[in-house]
Amino acid sequence: MKFSAISLFANALSGHKKWPSQFPNKEPKKEYDVIIIGGGAHGLGAAYYLASKYGIKNVAVLEKGWIGGGNTGRNTTIIRSNYLFDESAALYDHAVDLWDGLSQELNYNVMFSKRGVLMLAHNVHDVQSFQRHVYSNRLNNVDNRWLTPEECKEFCPPLDISSSRRYPVMGGALQMRAGTARHDSVAWGYARAASKLGVDIIQNCEVTGIRRDAFGNVEGVETAKGYLKSKKVGVSAAGNTSVVMEMAGLRFPLESYPLQALVSEPIKPVFPCVVMSNAVHAYISQSDKGELVIGAGTDQYTSYSQRGALHLQEHNLMSICEIFPIFKRMRMLRSWGGVVDVTPDRSPIVGKTPVGGLYVNCGWGTGGFKATPGAANMLAYTIAHNEPHKINAPFNLDRFIGGRLIDEAAAAAVAH
């Protein structure tokens, strides 16, 4: 079934009760050309691009829970590409290029909204570092520009720019191509499109082992639904990557931390964009449902529990009220946590591994939603060609041996 104005009208007549299910819930076949571990948007997207761009259709996506139930469905959906280094600019901007046509391509509305992401500067260091980002982005043809405090206020009216504030707004870097998208739709849209091309999407199917042949190459995976053969396996398991990699005898430069977010009660449209403040340490946007979507940094300790501590939320909300006193009397509705896989340089790892036939897409940490289409395409390309694309080649595992880090951690000092 294709979504269109006509199908929408026809289904309205039957009270929207007759929409067919979007993709079948499959039981696994015995053997696949490629198996993807992890049914987040990255893994589902990789399966979709394998089938649509690289002609490999005998593919399964194995998800231990339900698709999009990991970080994909838990993130605050900020999309931007104004990263400092050339390698990152290329990777994240490739993703934004793909976001642009994604709803049309998938025939599924992912609600990509280019409402702009504004990063506030509150001190001289912020001003200098963001202006450096703006110039470096320009050299890379990545959209980003500098706004004065008055221009910030005009762009985002709820902002308080009075100079008497404890953390005055001294300007901001605005990326207009940036914004948000609907996280669940991205997972569902890729799943539906991939499954139409013949990809099997198998939920409730945890991978518990990776089998290797006499030469050490991958030959299949043990799962909750039995042993499945495949000579190529792509791991896209986000916070659980270390656990999956251990099944192949590999240790990774990753640590998994809880990352929390929260939303307020829904209110009428008041907040037109995304605002991030590194110095005061919080970010905020408003969802289409009207909730203020709020987040900040990770908890301090590693954990797989998908929950964090309350004092982080308190700190987070104090920061928001500091920048936006207008929200002081709002009530919070829900909070939740995910498990994010963090690398030492805060840049992802996308490419081959020391084990033949085993590929990885991980280390996106607190900020991989924005990269979804790009990461998915790069993982698919690398699996199909057994060779990385030039965009993801620098994001290899070996950089941690040679020391060629892509140190966005030092460059941005903030998340998402």
Next chain:
Amino acid sequence: MLLIHCPYCKEKRPEIEFAYAGEAHIVRPDAIAQSEMTDEEWSKFMFIRNNFRGEHAERWWHNAGCNMFFNAIRNTKTDKFVMTYKMGENRPTKTQIEAAKK
């Protein structure tokens, strides 16, 4: 918020008094070893972590209390501490961990 037992203060205190200080028992090579280490060995020391889902040995710093570093075994699935022990003590064995759970 975690409640953490400091083995020096011999008291359970709230997490906000502590700072997490990464995986425990990663020994910094001495000067002689350093001069002979390969890039691979450096990488292992600097960057590679166990990141266990389950019982994890880690360091904590009681920075708003006695200011001492100590080690802990914590289950990263449940966030429950199994035990904490003083700096310089050996990594507990499996039997010691099992005993601490009782």
